[in-house]
Amino acid sequence: MKNKCILQVEDEEADIFLLKWVFQRAGIESPLRAVTDGQMAIRYLSGEGEYADRQKYPLPCLVLLDLKLPGMDGLEVLAWTRRQPNLRRLVVLVFSSSAQPKDVERAYELGANSYIQKPSDMEHTLEIAQLLKGWWLAYNHFAPVYELPTPKSA
Amino acid sequence: MNAPLRILHLEDDPVTSELVSGLLRRDGLAVDMDRVDTLADFGSRLSSGSHALILSDFSIPGMNALEALHLAHERRPNLPYVFFSGTLGEEAAIEALKQGATDYVLKDRPGRLVPAVRRALREREERSRQAEAEHAGRLLAAIVSSSENAIFSKTLEGRITSWNVSAERLFGYGAAEAIGQPITLIVPPDRFAEELSILEGVKHGQGIENQETYRRHKDGSLTPVSISVSPVRDREGKIIGASSIARDMTERKKGEEALRQSEEKFRAVFEQAAIGMGRVNFTDARWIDVNDAFCRMLGYSRQEICATPWPQITHAEDVELDLIPFQRMAKGELQQYTVEKRFIHKQGHPIWARLTLSLVRDRQGRPDYEVAIVEDITERKETEAALQKARQELAVANRDLDRKVREHTAKLRETVAELEGFSYSLVHDMRAPLRAIHTYASVLEEDSRARLLPESLDHLRRIKLAAHRMDQLIIDALNYSKLVRDELPLRSVNLGPLLRGIIETYPNLQPPGAEIRLQIEDLHVNGNEAALTQVFSNLLGNAVKFVAPGTKPKVRIWAEELESESVLIWVEDNGIGIPKEGQGKIFGMFQRMHRAEAYPGTGIGLAIVRKALERIGGQVCLDSEPGKGSRFCVKLERAIESKQPDRLR
Numbered sequence: 152m153k154n155k156c157i158l159q160v161e162d163e164e165a166d167i168f169l170l171k172w173v174f175q176r177a178g179i180e181s182p183l184r185a186v187t188d189g190q191m192a193i194r195y196l197s198g199e200g201e202y203a204d205r206q207k208y209p210l211p212c213l214v215l216l217d218l219k220l221p222g223m224d225g226l227e228v229l230a231w232t233r234r235q236p237n238l239r240r241l242v243v244l245v246f247s248s249s250a251q252p253k254d255v256e257r258a259y260e261l262g263a264n265s266y267i268q269k270p271s272d273m274e275h276t277l278e279i280a281q282l283l284k285g286w287w288l289a290y291n292h293f294a295p296v297y298e299l300p301t302p303k304s305a
Numbered sequence: 306m307n308a309p310l311r312i313l314h315l316e317d318d319p320v321t322s323e324l325v326s327g328l329l330r331r332d333g334l335a336v337d338m339d340r341v342d343t344l345a346d347f348g349s350r351l352s353s354g355s356h357a358l359i360l361s362d363f364s365i366p367g368m369n370a371l372e373a374l375h376l377a378h379e380r381r382p383n384l385p386y387v388f389f390s391g392t393l394g395e396e397a398a399i400e401a402l403k404q405g406a407t408d409y410v411l412k413d414r415p416g417r418l419v420p421a422v423r424r425a426l427r428e429r430e431e432r433s434r435q436a437e438a439e440h441a442g443r444l445l446a447a448i449v450s451s452s453e454n455a456i457f458s459k460t461l462e463g464r465i466t467s468w469n470v471s472a473e474r475l476f477g478y479g480a481a482e483a484i485g486q487p488i489t490l491i492v493p494p495d496r497f498a499e500e501l502s503i504l505e506g507v508k509h510g511q512g513i514e515n516q517e518t519y520r521r522h523k524d525g526s527l528t529p530v531s532i533s534v535s536p537v538r539d540r541e542g543k544i545i546g547a548s549s550i551a552r553d554m555t556e557r558k559k560g561e562e563a564l565r566q567s568e569e570k571f572r573a574v575f576e577q578a579a580i581g582m583g584r585v586n587f588t589d590a591r592w593i594d595v596n597d598a599f600c601r602m603l604g605y606s607r608q609e610i611c612a613t614p615w616p617q618i619t620h621a622e623d624v625e626l627d628l629i630p631f632q633r634m635a636k637g638e639l640q641q642y643t644v645e646k647r648f649i650h651k652q653g654h655p656i657w658a659r660l661t662l663s664l665v666r667d668r669q670g671r672p673d674y675e676v677a678i679v680e681d682i683t684e685r686k687e688t689e690a691a692l693q694k695a696r697q698e699l700a701v702a703n704r705d706l707d708r709k710v711r712e713h714t715a716k717l718r719e720t721v722a723e724l725e726g727f728s729y730s731l732v733h734d735m736r737a738p739l740r741a742i743h744t745y746a747s748v749l750e751e752d753s754r755a756r757l758l759p760e761s762l763d764h765l766r767r768i769k770l771a772a773h774r775m776d777q778l779i780i781d782a783l784n785y786s787k788l789v790r791d792e793l794p795l796r797s798v799n800l801g802p803l804l805r806g807i808i809e810t811y812p813n814l815q816p817p818g819a820e821i822r823l824q825i826e827d828l829h830v831n832g833n834e835a836a837l838t839q840v841f842s843n844l845l846g847n848a849v850k851f852v853a854p855g856t857k858p859k860v861r862i863w864a865e866e867l868e869s870e871s872v873l874i875w876v877e878d879n880g881i882g883i884p885k886e887g888q889g890k891i892f893g894m895f896q897r898m899h900r901a902e903a904y905p906g907t908g909i910g911l912a913i914v915r916k917a918l919e920r921i922g923g924q925v926c927l928d929s930e931p932g933k934g935s936r937f938c939v940k941l942e943r944a945i946e947s948k949q950p951d952r953l954r
Contacts, residue, residue: 163737163740163741164741165737165738165740165741165744165745166737166740166741166744168744168745168748169740169744169748172748176751219730248736248737248740269740271736271739271740271743271773271776272740272743272744272747272769272773273743273744273747273748273751274747276744
């Protein structure tokens with residue numbers, strides 16, 4: 152459980168800060184990494200560029216994905232992961248301030264595992280962190296996610 | 306005179322008859338004696354009718370001679386009846402003559418017989434001629450009097466001597482008035498010379514025939530007559546007067562006048578018609594004559610047109626069109642035809658014309674010429690062409706319009722999509738800093754609670770509250786704008802499940818915080834689920850929010866079906882109520898009745914309610930009094946329940 156890395160894809164600094172804060176408050180020990188746009192997310196998941204170091208940036212077992220991102224948006228990142236043979240089983244929780252039915256439907260169609268509306272206050276965010284800790288980190292079983300053998304990484 | 310004179314002789318003595326025959330023969334009269342001696346024979350012989358004379362004895366035994374005379378007069382009134390008798394007293398003789406006998410001769414003076422017979426025969430002949438003349442005269446008189454024509458005669462001096470019935474009728478004078486008067490009675494003064502010359506001619510044996518002139522009626526009017534005058538001669542052939550026959554020409558004159566007028570009218574029509582008219586010769590296709598309208602139509606003079614065969618002033622493309630029926634008409638195969646073709650105006654431009662052409666035949670029935678009625682239809686043709694062009698342009702414009710509409714629609718869709726994108730950004734980007742404010746305030750509060758003054762903690766609380774309110778404001782404004790902008794298709798919505806769903810969604814609508822009695826199970830209305838959700842979540846949210854401190858909100862929802870297609874949904878609360886003066890403003894944007902501290906809210910809720918209902922054809926009204934709660938009433942249209950339920954979301 153300690154090794155289960157969580158990747159947050161979020162462009163808002165305050166939300167990154169808050170999540171880190173509530174994780175700490177909730178006692179989640181899993182490493183939390185954050186990227187601030189879609190391209191970075193893809194590079195991270197591919198282990199490319201600055202994210203080639205898997206010691207520092209381990210492959211996550213769970214992604215908290217904001218939808219509204221500069222450049223490539225969350226749904227595109229989601230779609231991309233589902234096209235990757237090694238990442239199509241990656242658990243992706245959409246974590247967006249929008250709960251428009253259109254977005255919810257599209258996210259599930261593209262293979263999101265859950266859709267959570269980002270609360271606007273700390274109390275509810277803390278509650279979500281606590282639930283996440285129990286549901287996803289304590290009780291949930293993940294299918295293995297592995298690195299794709301590439302010439303570079305070989 | 307060569308044929309023997311047949312004499313019927315009533316005589317019982319044959320010798321006497323022989324004697325008579327001898328006497329007459331000796332005098333040169335060939336006679337054929339037909340002797341009878343009974344009255345019966347006499348009567349039957351009379352009927353044979355071939356006798357020229359009757360000789361009769363006066364005293365025949367068993368017979369009355371006067372009886373025979375009567376019989377003869379009865380049967381042959383003109384037959385001379387001469388008594389030749391031995392015994393005839395003077396008395397009897399007188400009686401016989403009185404009774405109609407022609408003569409009597411005594412047997413003892415036979416020498417008188419022959420002269421008597423001759424005289425009787427002569428007299429008979431004369432009488433017969435006279436009768437014939439009389440008959441002829443009567444016949445003539447009858448003819449004259451019954452003639453349709455006025456027949457009258459006059460002396461060489463011009464004095465009227467006879468006057469028939471038709472003359473009375475024609476001139477108005479009765480015979481008694483006219484006869485004896487000078488003929489100038491009926492001759493108008495300007496015709497005196499004519500009359501004199503006629504009479505002069507008559508004196509020289511010359512008549513006139515069917516001369517047309519005028520005669521004067523008694524009433525002074527002039528009567529057209531045709532007169533024929535012939536000289537009248539006496540027995541010796543000397544000219545003694547003139548007979549005139551005057552035929553009434555009034556009717557014929559009237560006919561001639563009518564014909565003349567008709568021709569004049571036709572000529573006037575022909576000349577003055579606004580429509581072109583003309584006659585065309587078949588032999589050289591030239592105009593015999595044309596009217597002014599036709600000349601004006603084509604800009605040529607009459608001479609120019611009449612010198613030109615029509616194909617030369619017809620548009621080349623249209624010559625065939627007219628020439629083929631023209632040639633058929635020339636052969637008499639076609640009585641009439643109509644053609645629309647172009648002439649060429651003298652100035653070169655085409656003139657559209659509609660021609661109606663009719664064949665006129667001569668007395669022998671052969672095609673003589675063609676009458677053309679020519680209507681200028683250039684304007685009509687131009688109008689048609691313009692119309693056609695306009696139609697085409699309209700079609701093009703329509704296509705253009707269609708394209709423009711499609712373009713605009715696409716652009717509008719694009720704009721709407723942009724707006725939606727904008728709203729999305731609004732939600733995300735404007736709310737993000739607020740969340741940041743809220744987040745850092747919360748974290749600061751949590752992390753530094755022990756180190757902060759109570760006032761500072763209160764400030765942090767106020768920062769969080771303000772950020773939260775701002776967030777709510779954005780959400781409500783966004784909801785409102787969505788209601789304004791979004792398509793809200795009308796469907797049948799079941800209000801029961803919708804209301805239950807709302808109540809179950811919001812914790813503040815559930816016990817123990819609030820007590821809501823929903824008295825609607827199934828109620829289908831025409832509306833839109835999203836809009837109705839906005840309406841009732843706001844109404845219910847307000848109902849539980851605006852209560853006096855310490856009061857538990859109690860809300861009742863029920864439906865009142867109206868007789869029309871409508872239904873009223875009532876939402877009744879036990880809240881603080883709304884003052885009358887505020888009730889008009891309450892549905893406006895950002896209208897608040899209370900300070901945000903007392904009752905938090907954005908002031909958009911009821912504006913959303915009103916707008917949403919407006920969009921789906923509903924209404925909202927309010928019945929409230931401060932301290933006695935409020936009753937909001939939503940009026941909606943009932944839906945037909947058999948409709949399919951709204952699609953699941």
